[in-house]
Every structure is written in C-alpha cells, then in structure tokens.
Amino acid sequence: MTTDLTVAEELPEPRERLLRSWLGTTDHKRIALLTAGVALVLLFVMGALALTMRAQLAQPEQNIVDNETYNQLFTIHGSGMIYLVVTPLALALGLYLVPLQVGAPAVAAPRTTMLGFWLYVFGALAVLSGFLTSGGAAKEGWTAYTPLSTARFSPGAGTDLWLLGTFTSTVGMILIGGTVLWTALLKRAPGMTMLRMPVLSWSVVATNLMVIAAFPSLLAALGLIALGRMTPDLFDSNLYNIGYQHLFWFYGHPVVYVMFFPFVGAVAEVLATFAQRRFFGYKATVLSLLAFAALSMSVWGHHMFTTGQAADDYYSLTSILLIVPAGIEYFAFLGTILGARLRFRLPMLFALTFVVQFLVGGLTGIMVASPVLDYQMHDSYFVVAHFHYTLFAGSLFGLFAGFYFWFPKATGIMLRNRLGHAHFWLLLVGTNVTFLPMFWLGLGGMPRRVATYLPTDGFGTFNLIASIGAGIIGLGMLAFAANLVLSFVRRRERRAPDNPWEAHTLEWATSSPPPPLNFDERHPIPPIHSFTPLLDLRRERSS
Amino acid sequence: MVFLEVFERIFTFEIVVAAAVFVIILGVLVVALLLSRKPSGDKRKRDSHPLIEGIYALLLAGVAGVIVYVTASAHQDVQEGPNGYQVANQAGAIPVDVTAFQWCWRFDYADTAKSVTGTCREKDAGLPTLVVPTGKPVELRLTSSDVIHSLWIPDKAVKLDAFPHQTNTVTITFDEEGRWLGRCAEFCGPYHPSMHFYVKAVSPQEYEQWQQQGTPA
Numbered sequence: 088m089t090t091d092l093t094v095a096e097e098l099p100e101p102r103e104r105l106l107r108s109w110l111g112t113t114d115h116k117r118i119a120l121l122t123a124g125v126a127l128v129l130l131f132v133m134g135a136l137a138l139t140m141r142a143q144l145a146q147p148e149q150n151i152v153d154n155e156t157y158n159q160l161f162t163i164h165g166s167g168m169i170y171l172v173v174t175p176l177a178l179a180l181g182l183y184l185v186p187l188q189v190g191a192p193a194v195a196a197p198r199t200t201m202l203g204f205w206l207y208v209f210g211a212l213a214v215l216s217g218f219l220t221s222g223g224a225a226k227e228g229w230t231a232y233t234p235l236s237t238a239r240f241s242p243g244a245g246t247d248l249w250l251l252g253t254f255t256s257t258v259g260m261i262l263i264g265g266t267v268l269w270t271a272l273l274k275r276a277p278g279m280t281m282l283r284m285p286v287l288s289w290s291v292v293a294t295n296l297m298v299i300a301a302f303p304s305l306l307a308a309l310g311l312i313a314l315g316r317m318t319p320d321l322f323d324s325n326l327y328n329i330g331y332q333h334l335f336w337f338y339g340h341p342v343v344y345v346m347f348f349p350f351v352g353a354v355a356e357v358l359a360t361f362a363q364r365r366f367f368g369y370k371a372t373v374l375s376l377l378a379f380a381a382l383s384m385s386v387w388g389h390h391m392f393t394t395g396q397a398a399d400d401y402y403s404l405t406s407i408l409l410i411v412p413a414g415i416e417y418f419a420f421l422g423t424i425l426g427a428r429l430r431f432r433l434p435m436l437f438a439l440t441f442v443v444q445f446l447v448g449g450l451t452g453i454m455v456a457s458p459v460l461d462y463q464m465h466d467s468y469f470v471v472a473h474f475h476y477t478l479f480a481g482s483l484f485g486l487f488a489g490f491y492f493w494f495p496k497a498t499g500i501m502l503r504n505r506l507g508h509a510h511f512w513l514l515l516v517g518t519n520v521t522f523l524p525m526f527w528l529g530l531g532g533m534p535r536r537v538a539t540y541l542p543t544d545g546f547g548t549f550n551l552i553a554s555i556g557a558g559i560i561g562l563g564m565l566a567f568a569a570n571l572v573l574s575f576v577r578r579r580e581r582r583a584p585d586n587p588w589e590a591h592t593l594e595w596a597t598s599s600p601p602p603p604l605n606f607d608e609r610h611p612i613p614p615i616h617s618f619t620p621l622l623d624l625r626r627e628r629s630s
Numbered sequence: 631m632v633f634l635e636v637f638e639r640i641f642t643f644e645i646v647v648a649a650a651v652f653v654i655i656l657g658v659l660v661v662a663l664l665l666s667r668k669p670s671g672d673k674r675k676r677d678s679h680p681l682i683e684g685i686y687a688l689l690l691a692g693v694a695g696v697i698v699y700v701t702a703s704a705h706q707d708v709q710e711g712p713n714g715y716q717v718a719n720q721a722g723a724i725p726v727d728v729t730a731f732q733w734c735w736r737f738d739y740a741d742t743a744k745s746v747t748g749t750c751r752e753k754d755a756g757l758p759t760l761v762v763p764t765g766k767p768v769e770l771r772l773t774s775s776d777v778i779h780s781l782w783i784p785d786k787a788v789k790l791d792a793f794p795h796q797t798n799t800v801t802i803t804f805d806e807e808g809r810w811l812g813r814c815a816e817f818c819g820p821y822h823p824s825m826h827f828y829v830k831a832v833s834p835q836e837y838e839q840w841q842q843q844g845t846p847a
Contacts, residue, residue: 154820155820158817158820227817232777232778232816232817234778235778235817240732240776323794325793325795325796328778328793328796329793363672364672367678368683369677369678370678370680371678371680371683393780393790393815394798395791395799396793396798400702400705403698403701404698404702407694407701408694410690410693411687411690418683421658421659424659425658425661426662426665427662427666427672428666428671429662439659442655442659443659446651450652451648453644453648454648457640457644457701458705459637459640459704459707460637460644462633462637462787462788462790463637463784465815466780466816466817467815532785532811532813534814534823537822538823539823540823
C-alpha cells in the first residue's frame with residue numbers, strides 16, 4: 088500500500104519541481120530535514136538574542152538595551168530555544184531515524200507529519216513576528232505566568248502572537264511525535280522485535296510518550312491565558328493563578344526530558360559505534376528510559392517550591408528518585424567504553440563531553456530538587472546555570488554528536504574535520520566559561536531575568552567572564568556554519584560512503600542519502616537478530 | 631538564623647555527594663580513555679550483566695533514599711518550631727503585612743498601624759526598609775496587589791512568593807543587628823530588576839523607639 092502512496096516521488100524530478108517536491112513531501116526524511124533546517128536557523132537567531140543579553144550584562148548599569156527590550160530578548164530566547172529549537176530538533180532526529188532504524192519504508196501518516204511541520208513553521212513565524220508589532224514581542228518569560236501575562240498587565244499583540252505561535256507549533260510537535268511513535272510501535276520490519284530496536288529508537292519512543300502525555304497540558308495552559316487575555320477578571324482568583332502553574336509545569340518538566348532523551352539515544356549509538364561494541368546493558372537502559380519518562384510525569388511541583396502552595400516533600404522525593412534511571416544510563420555509557428578500543432572521531436568527542444558536562448547539570452539538578460536549597464536558588468542565576476548545563480552543555484553536545492554522526496547519512500556529504508574540531512573545542516571552552524560563573528552569581532544573590540544590576544552588587548566580574556564565554560560560543564557556532572556551507576559547496580569531493588563509521592544499525596545498511604522508501608533492491612534490509620544487525624553481520628563474516 | 635544554617639548544612643552535604651559522584655564518573659571515563667590504548671585489544675564478550683546492574687540500581691535507590699531523608703528532615707526545621715514557612719499566629723510574634731506591588735513593597739505593622747513603603751526607583755533613597763527587632767519572631771504575611779512577586783533575602787536564604795488573592799506566611803527571627811538587601815525574585819514586569827528593599831534588624835529598644843517616634847531607625 089505504501090508504494091502506491093509514494094510512487095510519484097520515486098521518479099527523477101525535473102528541477103523546477105524540486106522546491107514543490109520538498110515543500111509538499113511525504114518522505115519522513117525530507118520532513119525531518121526541513122524541520123531540523125528551520126530549527127537550526129532559529130538556533131542561530133536565538134543565539135544572537137542571547138549574545139545581545141550577554142553584551143548588556145557584561146558590566147553593571149549598561150544601557151545597550153532598555154528593560155522592555157531585554158525582557159523581550161529573554162522571553163523569545165527562552166521560548167524560542169524550548170518550543171522552536173531544541174524540541175523540534177529532538178523530534179526531527181526521531182522522525183528521520185526511527186523509520187530507518189526499524190526498517191520501515193515510511194513514517195505512519197506522512198501527511199499528518201507534514202502538517203506538523205507546517206504548523207511548526209507557522210508558529211515560529213507568529214512568535215517572531217511579535218518583534219514587528221509596535222509593542223514588541225512577548226515579554227513575560229517563557230513561563231508566561233498569570234496574571235502578568237493577561238491583557239491587564241501585558242497588553243499588546245506581541246503576547247497574543249506568542250500565544251498563537253506557541254500553541255500552533257506545539258500542536259505540530261504532538262502530530263510529529265505521535266506519528267513517529269506509531270511507526271516505532273506498529274510499522275517495524277519483519278524480525279525487528281521491540282527488543283531489537285536500537286537504543287536511539289527506544290529513546291524516541293520514551294520521548295514521544297512524554298510528548299503525547301504532557302504537551303496537551305501546555306495547550307490547556309495557553310488556552311487559559313488566552314481566556315484571561317479576553318477576561319482578565321478570571322485571574323482575580325488564586326485558583327486560576329496557581330492552577331496555571333500546575334498545568335504549565337505538568338508540561339514544563341517532561342519537556343525537559345523531551346529535549347534530552349533523543350540525545351541520550353544519539354550518544355548511546357555514537358559511544359557504541361566508536362567503541363566498536365554493542366551498547367552495554369541494553370535492556371536495563373530501555374527499562375530506565377521508560378521509568379524515567381513515567382517518573383517525569385510526577386515531578387512538576389519542584390518548580391513551585393516557593394509558591395507556598397505545593398507539597399514540596401512529595402515532589403522532592405519523586406525528583407530525587409530520578410537518580411536511579413539516570414544512574415543506570417550513566418552505568419551503561421561507561422560500561423560501553425570501559426576496556427574498549429575507542430576511536431576518537433568528532434562525534435565521539437562530542438559524545439564523551441556530553442557525558443561529563445551533562446553530569447554537572449544533573450548533579451546541580453538534585454540540589455534544586457531539595458526544597459531547603461531551592462528556597463535560596465529558585466529564580467536565581469544558579470538555576471540559569473543549572474538548566475544551561477543540562478540543555479546547552481548537555482543536550483546540545485549530544486545533538487552535535489548526532490549531527491556529525493548522521494549528517495553523512497542524511498546528505499551523502501562528509502563534514503570537514505578541521506572546522507568540526509574548531510567547533511568542538513570552542514564550544515567546550517565557551518560553554519564552561521559562560522555557564523560555570525553563573526552558579527556563583529546565583530549563590531551571590533543575582534536574580535534571573537534582570538536587565539541590569541548595580542556596581543555595588545558585586546556581580547560584575549563573573550558576568551564579564553560569562554559574556555566572554557558567550558563570545559567564544561559564538562565563534563564556535565560560526566565555525567559550525569562555515570563547515571556546513573563549505574562542505575555543501577565542495578560536496579562532490581566529499582561524498583560519504585554508506586557506512587563511514589562502521590556503525591551497527593539498519594540506517595547504515597542503505598545508501599547515503601537513503602532512497603525514498605529507505606531500502607531498495609540494491610540496499611535490502613539485512614537479517615535482524617539483535618539491536619545491532621550490521622555488527623552481527625560483520626562478526627559473522629570475520630569468523 | 632535557621633534558614634541560612636539549614637541551607638549551608640544541606641548545601642555542604644549535597645556538594646560533597648555531588649563532587650564524589652563527579653570524581654568517580656570522571657575517573658572511570660579517564661580510565662576508559664587510557665585503557666583504549668592497550669595493545670591487547672578488546673577481549674570483552676558480554677554486553678550486559680543483569681546481576682551487577684540490579685545491585686547497582688538498588689545502590690542508587692539507597693543513595694536517593696539517603697538524600698531524600700537528609701533533605702526532608704532539614705525541611706522540617708524550616709517549617710516547624712518558632713521560625714519557618716507557613717508558621718503563623720505564634721504567641722509573641724510581630725505580625726507584618728507585606729504587600730508586593732508593581733514595582734515596590736509596602737510593610738504594614740498590624741499591631742501598631744505603622745506603614746512603610748517607597749518607590750524603589752531612585753536607588754538607595756527610594757527603597758523601603760523593613761525594620762525588625764532582634765531576637766523576636768517576625769511574622770511576614772505576604773500578598774500582592776497585582777501580579778506574582780517573590781520576597782528574597784539572599785544573605786538569609788529566605789524566599790517566598792507573594793501571590794495576589796492569597797497570603798503566604800513566613801516567620802523569621804533575626805539574631806543579630808544589621809541591614810540586608812531584599813529583592814524581588816519572580817519576574818514581574820519592566821521594573822523588576824530594581825524592586826529592592828532593605829531589612830534592618832535593630833535592638834528591641836531601638837525598635838520600640840522607631841515604632842513610637844516614626845523616625846527612620
């Protein structure tokens with residue numbers, strides 16, 4: 088049946104129809120590349136907003152931007168990175184790889200998936216178009232707490248557009264997450280049992296379960312704000328204000344793991360490939376990912392310790408219990424590389440750094456999950472440092488490990504090694520110089536979301552160091568951009584083989600880039616006896 | 631000052647645990663990097679070890695249990711007794727109604743009808759000062775007249791949100807005389823960065839004098 092649907096795409100396309108064939112495609116690989124492409128462009132946009140903020144904060148009492156502008160910058164940086172960059176990148180990784188890894192010719196419900204992409208693009212444009220309105224973009228923070236975000240305290244089209252855009256792109260993410268989950272559960276190739284799915288596919292399954300379960304809560308929360316913008320009196324009752332926070336964080340904590348799990352999966356694949364082994368503790372890892380996802384649904388109140396209206400000890404208990412699944416994943420990472428012959432290629436460098444740097448975010452996460460510490464750290468730069476260690480120093484390093492790893496597969500082009508190394512080292516130095524000082528700023532009493540501070544506060548030195556670090560990150564990202572452009576320009580000299588890294592999973596059995604239906608006569612699906620079919624094949628041949 | 635003591639005690643505890651975990655994991659990683667150069671190659675056959683994994687999971691649960699126990703009992707210390715969050719109507723406590731608003735603070739002393747507020751605009755001069763006596767519990771009853779704010783005294787490790795249509799209570803005893811900066815921690819709009827106040831702890835005599843004469847202490 089699937090061949091009937093996609094047969095038109097198998098014919099070679101005339102040039103003038105190329106654009107239309109991309110924008111109306113039903114090929115999961117193209118939808119994923121479009122999503123990731125838009126998200127990568129937005130990553131640079133949101134990064135530019137961050138650099139502007141770091142310039143403003145480099146010294147006390149600066150006036151590079153005023154308070155109102157600064158508030159727009161951190162609101163759009165935060166919401167952009169979460170709703171429009173890292174979540175779409177995480178889901179696009181799954182959309183590209185899961186059908187290939189489970190041996191499916193297409194994603195389930197490809198048109199629905201494509202609709203998800205277009206809703207995402209529309210949402211992103213709506214959020215960003217707030218900058219063009221007279222009152223500027225939204226400026227209530229990515230959390231948009233009520234009643235600050237109601238029309239009484241934040242009038243203007245910027246917030247309306249933010250609501251519309253966030254809502255729309257979140258619907259898009261639910262559609263993409265849902266169809267990929269469907270594919271993994273019901274569209275696997277013969278022989279591909281659930282427990283032969285690669286770790287990345289499992290991580291995406293856990294991710295999409297959270298998307299399905301938690302994202303609708305954000306839609307409800309945004310709907311509540313929309314209602315409040317029409318009838319601000321609604322929030323003259325505490326029930327709605329605290330209720331909004333519950334709805335928001337019921338989404339807001341699982342999304343943290345949505346932006347993390349697919350990169351855990353990517354790091355697992357990269358570590359195993361460059362250790363030339365099967366991933367260690369496969370079943371324990373799968374179980375821990377599912378337990379992690381389940382537990383993530385019960386921790387949201389740890390964002391509300393200081394509200395005086397949450398059962399702090401309960402949420403602290405569930406949050407700290409995350410040590411168990413997280414610890415098992417680390418055990419599996421280390422078990423995979425210990426005693427192996429490692430190849431230190433670029434994806435491996437990013438993956439190994441992810442293991443160390445994410446740990447800083449995770450360990451400080453246990454601190455903020457303890458109410459007595461959170462009473463001091465909440466809404467301070469300590470929290471800013473903590474979540475940037477998880478999201479930037481962690482997830483983004485996992486993302487780049489995956490990016491350098493699968494880019495040749497997706498495009499048929501090998502990226503440049505030297506520029507890649509420049510990217511890696513600048514990012515490694517930059518992230519730590521930027522985010523480490525923020526822990527001390529928070530402990531020293533600097534609140535988050537402040538456009539400036541006084542010379543007497545004593546925040547100047549650490550802020551200056553952080554701003555210099557942000558500049559280093561900026562240089563690293565320029566190296567990344569240059570790498571992409573130069574590799575594309577010289578693509579004929581940089582052709583990628585089918586399996587350049589000697590990796591283990593099905594996507595490496597097909598061509599680079601894969602044919603429209605993923606596998607064909609020249610690239611058939613090999614026999615599947617485990618979660619590493621290509622490794623099994625190599626071992627059979629050598630023995 | 632029980633809030634700060636508890637914070638420092640638990641922070642030290644968790645930093646030690648975190649540092650130990652970090653060093654162990656970094657150590658294993660470095661060993662893995664060094665071993666990967668050994669000439670004999672990779673001889674490992676098995677790629678899982680359910681027994682070790684199970685024991686390890688139990689160990690992790692034990693560590694989590696210890697952390698939860700230590701932090702939850704410390705949490706009791708700032709909820710029960712003479713000082714703490716949601717400790718209210720204590721005999722001898724001085725009730726102060728704290729109202730946060732866009733973008734400053736008002737402190738109403740419920741017993742004496744004395745009221746202090748400011749503009750929070752022109753740096754030091756416009757900042758309101760919450761004057762409290764040392765050695766006596768002060769009951770802050772927090773609310774807001776517009777959006778959500780949060781009262782934070784960084785030097786004392788105290789933070790509690792101020793919600794509209796809701797009162798949150800925290801009772802604090804200041805042991806020593808001094809003056810500390812208070813901040814708004816919850817983002818509340820354009821002048822959030824300058825929404826500061828001072829807490830000034832003075833001797834009980836000086837406090838009485840200030841209450842009666844109204845001269846700034």
